[in-house]
Amino acid sequence: xxxxxxxxxAVWMGLKTTWIxxxxxxPYIFRRPYTLQYPEEIPEIPPTxxxxxxxxxxxxxxxDQCAKICPVDCITIEAEGKGKxxxxxxxxxxxxxxxxxxxxxxxxxxxxxHMGPHFDLVGYxxxxxxxxxxxxxxxxxxxxxxxxxYEIVSFSRK
Amino acid sequence: xxxxxxxxxxxxxxxxxxxxxxMEPNWLFSAVGALVVAAVILLLVVTPVGLGxxxxxxxxxxxxxxxxxxxxxxxxxxxxxxxxxVKLLAKEDILQRGAxxxxxxFAPYLVFMAAFAxxxxxxxxxxxxxxDLDVGLFYFLALIALETVGIVMAGWSSNNKWSxxxxxxxxxxxxxxxxxxxxxxxCPALAVGSLSLVAIxxxxxxxxxxxxxxxxxxWAIAMVPAFLLFYTAGLAAAKRAPFDLPEAESELTAGFHTxxxxxxxxxxxxxxxxxxxxxxxxTSVLFxxxxxxxxxxxxxxxxxxxxxxxxxxxxxxxxxxxxxTQIALRWTLPRIRxxxxxxxxxxxxxxxxxxxxxxxxxxRLLG
Numbered sequence: 322x323x324x325x326x327x328x329x330x331a332v333w334m335g336l337k338t339t340w341i342x343x344x345x346x347x348p349y350i351f352r353r354p355y356t357l358q359y360p361e362e363i364p365e366i367p368p369t370x371x372x373x374x375x376x377x378x379x380x381x382x383x384x385d386q387c388a389k390i391c392p393v394d395c396i397t398i399e400a401e402g403k404g405k406x407x408x409x410x411x412x413x414x415x416x417x418x419x420x421x422x423x424x425x426x427x428x429x430x431x432x433x434x435h436m437g438p439h440f441d442l443v444g445y446x447x448x449x450x451x452x453x454x455x456x457x458x459x460x461x462x463x464x465x466x467x468x469x470x471y472e473i474v475s476f477s478r479k
Numbered sequence: 480x481x482x483x484x485x486x487x488x489x490x491x492x493x494x495x496x497x498x499x500x501x502m503e504p505n506w507l508f509s510a511v512g513a514l515v516v517a518a519v520i521l522l523l524v525v526t527p528v529g530l531g532x533x534x535x536x537x538x539x540x541x542x543x544x545x546x547x548x549x550x551x552x553x554x555x556x557x558x559x560x561x562x563x564x565v566k567l568l569a570k571e572d573i574l575q576r577g578a579x580x581x582x583x584x585f586a587p588y589l590v591f592m593a594a595f596a597x598x599x600x601x602x603x604x605x606x607x608x609x610x611d612l613d614v615g616l617f618y619f620l621a622l623i624a625l626e627t628v629g630i631v632m633a634g635w636s637s638n639n640k641w642s643x644x645x646x647x648x649x650x651x652x653x654x655x656x657x658x659x660x661x662x663x664x665x666c667p668a669l670a671v672g673s674l675s676l677v678a679i680x681x682x683x684x685x686x687x688x689x690x691x692x693x694x695x696x697x698w699a700i701a702m703v704p705a706f707l708l709f710y711t712a713g714l715a716a717a718k719r720a721p722f723d724l725p726e727a728e729s730e731l732t733a734g735f736h737t738x739x740x741x742x743x744x745x746x747x748x749x750x751x752x753x754x755x756x757x758x759x760x761x762t763s764v765l766f767x768x769x770x771x772x773x774x775x776x777x778x779x780x781x782x783x784x785x786x787x788x789x790x791x792x793x794x795x796x797x798x799x800x801x802x803x804t805q806i807a808l809r810w811t812l813p814r815i816r817x818x819x820x821x822x823x824x825x826x827x828x829x830x831x832x833x834x835x836x837x838x839x840x841x842x843r844l845l846g
Binding site for chain 2: 328331332335336339342343345346347349350351352354355356358
């Protein structure tokens with residue numbers, strides 16, 4: 322009789338636990354999915370994010386401070402002219418090396434280089450992830466009169 | 480084929496064909512008529528519903544896991560199954576070295592055939608049945624066994640340890656679960672006194688309390704366990720989680736269809752959904768009144784008596800409901816071990832099935 326009672330209890334528990342499981346999983350069907358439709362929806366990025374650089378090209382005086390402090394030597398700068406009137410010809414950051422430490426932003430005397438909110442960069446070759454910031458067509462390069470459309474946190478020591 | 484009564488749609492076609500040829504309608508034309516209805520059902524109902532079932536499963540699985548499910552191909556991802564089908568057609572058909580070529584090639588067709596042949600006896604609506612066999616229920620259960628043969632062929636001829644293990648599990652599982660499945664199916668058949676699915680459906684004409692599940696309080700004692708039993712054993716026979724041991728992707732790669740690729744894989748994939756669907760349909764016919772609505776409008780002499788679209792609507796509502804519960808169960812319960820599968824079958828389901836059958840027989844005897 323005991324065995325029969327245990328059997329009946331086991332059957333009942335089987336049905337009951339299945340029901341409990343369903344009451345947990347089925348309500349999820351009616352909840353909003355968490356998935357972010359990535360290329361169409363961009364996640365909210367905090368302003369302190371150290372993403373791809375944002376560069377204000379007209380402020381840059383080509384002092385080479387950022388290239389010197391870079392621990393992985395990913396910044397290459399070529400300049401025209403001397404002193405404070407110098408203007409950059411190329412300002413390349415090799416993102417295959419860059420470790421997003423924001424050290425380049427710290428010594429900049431004119432605060433022209435920032436860490437931006439962008440995080441996606443893909444290419445088929447290593448050369449494709451070397452970005453030229455002297456190129457005004459680059460969407461992350463802003464000239465003097467342009468306003469940066471998102472909040473930028475200063476990493477400058479000044 | 481022993482036809483209890485030639486169903487209207489088939490006999491219309493048979494009569495039309497006979498008139499076309501200028502002969503008296505005989506059994507040959509009836510058979511052709513039944514074939515035409517079966518083919519039309521297969522093309523217009525089963526294939527879209529099967530593809531829709533795959534879509535529904537993936538969408539619901541996604542939502543139950545806080546994902547979105549397919550949403551890239553077409554609006555709301557509705558064309559995902561179709562895109563998958565095209566992809567499967569374009570894939571290479573691989574026959575690996577050491578496989579038993581003829582058996583390996585034939586197995587998917589057998590499984591496909593067995594799963595879809597079950598739809599022939601399903602009464603979708605009043606008159607809309609390809610063949611109203613006297614032994615419809617028996618025929619349906621026999622096809623489940625036939626599918627097993629195809630799966631064993633696939634697993635054994637693959638020359639792959641995973642496939643063989645999957646096939647062995649399939650035999651152990653499906654052959655065992657045929658016992659409770661048959662016992663559970665016998666309860667309504669005994670109550671009605673017929674194995675014809677149309678006769679069983681029409682026995683339940685009328686409002687919701689005429690359904691075999693709870694026809695009256697004594698019957699409910701026998702029928703509710705039989706219903707749960709048929710549903711559970713059906714899950715096992717269709718190899719659905721938590722009884723998906725023959726394909727157990729986390730242990731056996733893909734079980735019996737590990738070595739299959741391209742459309743041959745599709746021939747295993749689609750029948751799974753066809754099987755789920757036909758089992759849901761048979762469950763609804765046996766216990767939930769088939770194409771009769773719960774208000775009783777389709778009862779003889781009432782407003783929608785013999786109206787085919789009204790019957791089709793309710794048939795699909797009931798079938799879809801059972802289908803959805805199968806999907807929900809798959810994404811709720813973990814896969815159980817093979818010894819637990821056997822325990823459940825022989826020590827839990829079989830005694831319940833025997834009890835239900837005994838009770839039904841006693842109630843039938845007492846009137």
